[in-house]
Amino acid sequence: MNDRKITVMLGLLPFIMVLGNSSLIPILPEIQQNLNLNDTQTSFILSAFSLPAALAIPFVGILSDRYGRRKLIVLSLILVILGSLIAGVSEIVGSQYSYSLLTVGRIIQGVGAAGTTPLAMALAGDLFSGDRRAKVLGILEVYNGIGKVIAPIIGAVIALIAWYALFFLFPLVAIIPLIGVTRYVKEEKQESTVSFSTYIKKLGKVLKREQRWLYPMFFLGGLCLFLLFGSLYYLSFLIEEKYGMDGFFKGTSFAIPLGAMTITSYWTGKRIKENKVMMKKLVVIGVTSLISMFFIMVFFHSLPFLMFCLTVALGGLGFLLPCINMLVTSSVREEERGFIVSIYGMVRFIGVALGPIIFENWMKDVELMFYNSLMLTIIAAVWLGLRTRIHAPSYQ
Structure with a gap:
């Protein structure tokens, strides 16, 4: 097994998940105009991807524990490719069926995307151990972050050709990890002979056994993504409404x-290894960055202050997320990992989905919006501090 090639293949999985929605945001007005859609139909183009993904993630985790990560990743990527092609040809068939085909394609894409980020993390936990595992999990967050940076730009640039051309990019990206995982990952696990009901009871015991520290970790991980996408949504609104920037320049x-x-994220992944003392320090630094920056933004709302505070706050997220990923991934045995990591992935994805929706309502009072964000972060910090000292069990 070539570790470097495997890392690249795994890194492309969260990249595909991010690309799924973020690349469409700057071209939604063009899609709406070309297909003559109303606002509800346009917004559902995003929801048709997010909701199926969130609902499918736990089932993907359970199936991967029973039948193996490799099989589920391959199936997930095939679904992403199929859904993308259906969405891509939706414009060609004529306006009468275009929106229906686009929606069907997006739903299939979303179900496929459910097996990207969570299974990438679970497979990284299976294939690597110790320092290497921490580094690879940190690299996955790097790919995630890079995807968030460039996805809106990619969407805006490709839309210069045609809005539906973007959907033909997904198969080109997905085929790389599909070939890589098929070629380089040799799955040795045999299918489980344990009954499904027994397996579910076993997983319930795992959650009960680890609830003291897993639940606050889940909450903090989901909150990080909630604050990230909510803040970026507000930033997008501020830039467009006050400064007239849109599309490519907004991205x-x-x-x-x-x-x-x-x-x-990259620095943290390289440095934390299995050092829980360092993880604890970096979690404290990350949470402190969030609390201090949201406290400042309660009182100062101008664009320069916002850009500075968000840069520091998101830098803090880069310390937090790889540590949480490492702790969650290493907390359970291999046969339990897919389910636990998928629950964590579902919580993260719920944070992604709820961030823009809730921040849209909070934006009516910007001071209250940042105050609410501050209070949620403090609650997460207190819960984590009271329930755990980050002495999670470690399974290789």
């Missing part, structure tokens, strides 16, 4: 704060 404005998160 590039996210590069500084998201770039900070990508850099700190």
Whole structure:
């Protein structure tokens, strides 16, 4: 097994997940105009991807524990490719059926995307151990961050050709990890002979056994993504409404704060190894960065302050997320890992989905919006501090 090639293949899986929605955001007005859609139909183009993915993630985790990660990743990527092609040809068949085909394609894409990020993390936990596992999990967050930076730019640039041309990019990206996983990952696990009901009871015992520290970790991980996408949604609104930037230029404005998160994620993944003392320090630094920056933004709302504070806050997320990923991935045995990591992935994805929706309502009072964000972060910090000292069990 070539570790470097495997790392690249795994890194492309969360990249595909991010690309699924973020690349469409700057071209939604063009899709709406070309297909003559109303606002509800347009917004459902995003929801048709997010909701099936969130609902499918736990089942993907359970199936991967029973039948193996490799099989589920291959199936997931095939679904991503199939859904993308259906969405891509939706414009060709004529306006009467275009929206229906686009929606069907997006749903299939979303179900396929459910097996990308969570299974990438679970497979990294299976294939690597110790320092290498921590580094690979950190690299996965780097790919995630890079995807968030460049996906809106990619969408805007490809839309210069045609809005539906973007959907033909997904198969080109997905085919690389599909070939790589098929070629380089040799799955030795045999299918489980344990009954499904027995397996579910066993997983319930795992959650009960580890609940003291897993639940606050899940909450903090989901909150990180909630604050990330909610803040970026507000930033997007602020830039467009007050400064008249849209499309490509709006996408590039996210590069500084998201770039900070990508850099700190990479550094953290390389440095934490299995050192729980360092993880604890970096979690404290990350949470402190979030609390201090949201406290400042309660009182100062101008674009320069916002850009500075979000850059520091997202840099803090870069310390937090790789540590949480490592702790969650290493906390359970291999046969339990797919389910636990998928639950964590589902919580993260719920955070991604709820962030823009809730921040849209909070934006009516910007001061209250940042105050609410501050309070949620403090609650997460207190819960984590009271329930755990980050002495999670470690299974190789």
